[in-house]
Amino acid sequence: MVHFKDDTMLLEAIGKFTQCLSQWNLNYNTMIENCNSYFIQCMNSFIKNDIKRVKDSRRNFHKNSEDVGTAFSRNAQVPKSKLGECEEAASNLVISRNNFKKASIDYLFEVNIIQYKKRTEVLNCLLSHLKGHQSFIVQTNSTFNDLNPYIQQISASLQTLQNEAASTRQQLRNESNTVLNLAMSSSVDDHRMSTSTSSQIDVYPNEECMEGYLYKRTTKTFKSWVRRWFIVDNNQLMYCSQHKSREGAVIMERDLRLCNVVPFQDTDRRFCFQIISPHRTHLLQADNEKDCQKWVAFIQETAKKAYNRMNSTPSCIKVGCISADLMASSCSPLRCVSTKSPPSATSNLLPKIxxxxxxxxxxxxxxxxxxxxxxxxxxxxxxxxxxxxxxxxxxxxxxxxxxxxxxxxxxxxxxxxxxxxxxxxxxxxxxxxxxxxxxxxxxxxxxxxxxxxxxxxxxxxxxxxxxxxxxxxxKRSFVRRSNSQNHPTMPSTPQLKNAVKMNDGADAYGNDYWLNQDADDSEAASKLLCRAAEVGNLPGMLKALALGADVNFKNTEDSDKTPLIYSLTTGLNAPVEFMLLNGSKVDVPDADKKTPLHHAAILGNAGQICLLLKRKANQHLKDINGNDALSIAVENADANVVTILRLARLNEEMKGSDGGFDNPSDDMFAEVFKDFSAIPSSSVDGASSTRSSICTLSSTTTTFQ
The missing domain is CATH 1.10.220.150 (Arf GTPase activating protein)
Incomplete structure (x- = not known):
């Protein structure tokens, strides 16, 4: 009824029909109840009275039958010599036979009577049931006769409604065909767009928000694809399960200025593009090529607008060559300060860069x-x-x-x-x-x-x-020379060492010398990398890598040493860090099975050891003499190196015993590594500044033990 509260005719019809059917249901229930009551009454009388008499006569018949049998037996057993007993037995036999005959006649009478009465009782019940239905039909007919005028009225209205529905159905069918034709033509256009290589991209320069469905590849083990509603708004990328509301939306990227969006072809799925942020990569898929290009273009345009807005910040403050908008991006929001303000007032408002x-x-x-x-x-x-x-x-x-x-x-x-x-x-x-x-x-x-x-x-x-x-x-297309045969001769290792020694540890050849070097092949470039690493010249090392040097090259002319091992000999952290950043493996040994960690322990450079340990260097490897890095440091009596290696090993053991969970001393280890990395390489006593941290860490690890 609630669904038709605005339709008066339908409400009235439902009301009348409901009332009529309710009356019919009431009459029917009354008829069934009366018929059942009469039928039960007749059956109860038939069972309790008539059938009971039959059962009693049958019981009497069986009793007299047994008595006759007993009388015959006694009569047959009396001896001839006892005349008195013979007469008594004969008399009892006559009496028993008479009683049996009477019981038989009574039993037969009752059986015949109940057979005839059974027919009359059943016919009587059927007749009463039919009379009850007849009365119900008469009452129902009277009810529907009273409702007949209204039924005819509803029938006429129904015919009118059916004609209107047929007309509306035809109109809707025509409109559906029109929409279907448009959709089919649109799908053909989308297919042409998805297969075309020169699609027209629609960029909306005045719109700040874009929404739509995309498929997102999950980061779980099976890398499944899920369909989500994506939103680009306020320089952010977010998604939710439905497009009805943004409540519970997951922010995928908070700042699109830090992201790069490119089409992605290295997958079996079509219409994919990739969003690359500094820390992670997202792979998304659109429904067609046109939508994919729109998303890529819109995200690129959004990032560009945000970046341009950031660059349009008033640059009325200059500190050296660093502009005010740079300070605004690296620090808290910067207020514009007039150049006419006193220097002291300006310096008080400047954030720390x-x-x-x-x-x-x-x-x-x-x-x-x-x-x-x-x-x-x-x-x-x-x-x-x-x-x-x-x-x-x-x-x-x-x-x-x-x-x-x-x-x-x-x-x-x-x-x-x-x-x-x-x-x-x-x-x-x-x-x-x-x-x-x-x-x-x-x-x-x-x-x-x-x-x-x-x-x-x-x-x-x-x-x-x-x-x-x-x-x-x-491809390094602009690195090699056209006449690679004409390049300066590379100095030998003793010449390099003497030049460095005579120049107080600095590279005596200078950047220009190293940048003018060249190499004919990968082996020559790798040897150039070893020489540049030996003196710690980063431009020369970068030039060697550009020429195709192998960062894990083993110099067979010098005990299979690698460029990383050569960089350790400088005593500087920067060459070591440069090699590690460019893919040097930390556990590649030389001919004596000494790894870079062995060489760092021999040189006693705690900062370099920290760099290697941060790259998961294996301190359990042993050289050809069976010594690991810790035993070498102990032999050299280098307290700082021994402390670092022992604490790193202890931290490793504690992580293993804790089942891989966070170790309480991890922060302290990070602090010690940071302190050692910050020590200037030329400072001999610089390591003493970290003794307080080491002592604190030692007491902490002792507590955990």
């Missing part, structure tokens, strides 16, 4: 992107030592961390050794290595294969930028 930001961005050439020249770069590839804009950083991230390790200069945390690597390289040095044969006049360059490649600019397309960066770093 992290030291690593100044160190990185004040290096020569680092004020613009190393690849396209965009001003004020905020990103860096710290294993290559270059600063990048956000567009070029996205291409670097797509190479993989084994090729280029990217992080934000202002938003991410930097370790001291990573900053030292950046300080010794920079964009100018990287260009002298990776853009050695780039033409200065014009934007079109020739690679080593003779193919023309357009040089990237701040406003170039992504295709041009990606082709340029790929040719520059992955």
């Amino acid at each position: 992290p030291s690593h930001v100044k160190s990185i961005l004040t290096i020569s050439g680092n004020d613009v992107c190393c690849d396209c020249g965009h001003p004020d770069p905020r990103w860096a590839s710290f294993n290559l030592g270059v600063t990048l804009c956000i567009e070029c950083s996205g291409i670097h991230r797509s190479f993989g961390v084994h090729k280029s390790k990217v992080k934000s200069v202002t938003l991410d945390a930097w370790e001291p050794d990573q900053v030292r690597v950046m300080e010794q390289l920079g964009n100018d040095i990287a260009r002298r290595i990776f853009e050695l044969f780039v033409c200065e006049d014009g934007d079109v360059c020739m690679n080593d294969a003779g193919t023309k490649i357009v040089k990237a600019t701040p406003n170039c397309s992504r295709e041009v930028r990606e082709e340029w960066v790929t040719a520059k770093y992955l």
Whole structure:
């Protein structure tokens, strides 16, 4: 009734029909009740009276039958000599036979009577049942006769409604066919769009939000795909299970400025694109190629708008070559201060800029992107030592961390050794290595294969930028010389060591010498890497890697030493960190089975040992003499190195005993490693500054034991 509260005619019809059927149901129930009552009464009388008499007569018949049998037996057993008993037995036999005959006649009479009465009782019950139904039918007919005029009225209305429904049905069918034709034509257009290689991309410059369904690949073991409602709004990417509300939406990326979105082809699924952030990668799939391009274009446009808004912040404050908008991105929001204010007032309002930001961005050439020249770069590839804009950083991230390790200069945390690597390289040095044969006049360059490649600019397309960066770093098209036979002769190891010794530990040859080196093949480049690592010259090491050097090369001319082992001999952390950032394996031994950790223990450099231990160096490996790094440090009586190795081993054992859960002393170990990494390599007594941390850690680990 609730569903038809607005239809008066239908409500009235339902009410009348309900009343009629209720009356019919009442009459029917009354009829059934009366018939059942009469039938039960007749059956009870028939069973209790008539059948009982039959049972009693049958019982009497059986009793007299037994008495007759007994009388016959006694009569047969009386002796002839006893005349009195013979007469008595004969008399009893006559009496018993008479009683049996009477009982037989009575039993037969009752059986015949009940047979006839059974027919009459059944017919009587049927007749009464039919009379009851007849009365019910008469009452029902009277009820429906009273309702007949209204039924005829409803029938006429129903015919009218059926005609209207047929007309409406035909109209809806015509509209459905029209919509279906439009949908079919749209699906054909979508198919053409999905198979076309030159689709037109619709970018909505005035819209700040985009929503729609996408498939998301989960991060679980089976990598399944789930359909979710995705939202790009307020420079954020989020998703939820349904599109009705945003409640409970999961924020996938909080800042799209830090992300790069590219189409993804390395999968069997179509219409996929990849969102690459500094810490993780998301793989998404659209319903068709047109939607995929719209999502990619919109996310790129959103990130670009946010980045441009950030760059449009008033830059009325300058500190060296670092602008105010850079400080606003690396620190708390900066209020614009007039240049007419007193210096003291201005300095009080300036937020503190992290030291690593100044160190990185004040290096020569680092004020613009190393690849396209965009001003004020905020990103860096710290294993290559270059600063990048956000567009070029996205291409670097797509190479993989084994090729280029990217992080934000202002938003991410930097370790001291990573900053030292950046300080010794920079964009100018990287260009002298990776853009050695780039033409200065014009934007079109020739690679080593003779193919023309357009040089990237701040406003170039992504295709041009990606082709340029790929040719520059992955293919290294502008590194080798055309006349590689004419290059300076490499000094020998004794010459290098004498030059370093005469120059108070510094590289006497200088960056220009190393940047002018060349190599004909991978082996020559690997030997160049060993020589540059031996003196700790990072530009020379980067040049050797650009020439194709193997970071895990074993120099058979010098006890199978690797470039990482050579870098340890400098006593500096930066060369070691550079090798580790570029993929050097920490457990590759030399001919004497000494790993880099063995050599660091021999040299007694606690900072280098911390770098190796942070890369999970195996301190249980033994050299050809059966000594591990700890036994070498004990033999050399180096207290700092022994303490670091013992505490690292203790931390490893505690992690194993705790079943892989967090160790309470992990923070203390990290603090000790940080302190040792921060020690200047030239400071002989610098390690004493960490003794308090070591003592605290020792007492803590003793407590846990």
